[in-house]
Amino acid sequence: MEILNAVGAFGEDDLESRVFSLRRPFRSSVTNATIPAKTVVSITTDGKIATATTDGDNSLAIGITNEAIEPEGTGVVTIYGAVESVPISGSVSAGNLLVPSATTAGRVAAATTTQAAASGDIIGAAIADGSAANGTVDVWFFKS
Numbered sequence: 001m002e003i004l005n006a007v008g009a010f011g012e013d014d015l016e017s018r019v020f021s022l023r024r025p026f027r028s029s030v031t032n033a034t035i036p037a038k039t040v041v042s043i044t045t046d047g048k049i050a051t052a053t054t055d056g057d058n059s060l061a062i063g064i065t066n067e068a069i070e071p072e073g074t075g076v077v078t079i080y081g082a083v084e085s086v087p088i089s090g091s092v093s094a095g096n097l098l099v100p101s102a103t104t105a106g107r108v109a110a111a112t113t114t115q116a117a118a119s120g121d122i123i124g125a126a127i128a129d130g131s132a133a134n135g136t137v138d139v140w141f142f143k144s
Contacts (some may be wrong), residue, residue: 021081
């Protein structure tokens with residue numbers, strides 16, 4: 001008997017389920033808004049998270065939310081591994097190193113040569129091509 005869709009066992013057949021990832025619960029420090037799913041977040045001084053800002057310290061980026069997190073609520077964040085359909089700023093090609101967006105809070109963007117050389121700026125790599133037209137990219141999140 002042939003086994004079909006072995007990777008899709010138990011109904012799971014998405015990238016996030018097929019590869020190893022570390023996901024941990026974090027509490028939101030945001031009091032007046034929900035942090036959307038698939039958002040780059042930074043660690044705050046009290047160990048909570050907030051949407052990564054466009055003028056923030058990239059070295060504080062801790063992960064990407066897997067789900068929407070209510071104000072002061074707790075939600076799951078990928079701190080290492082694959083996250084699908086992360087919103088982007090500009091175009092991104094497979095293999096591009098990624099940084100938090102400098103134009104739209106919570107998004108990723110392709111790293112410049114200067115950013116790629118700077119320790120602490122890189123937060124991941126694009127697994128596939130992404131464009132402004134579709135607005136998202138699959139990301140392998142890691143901290144440099």
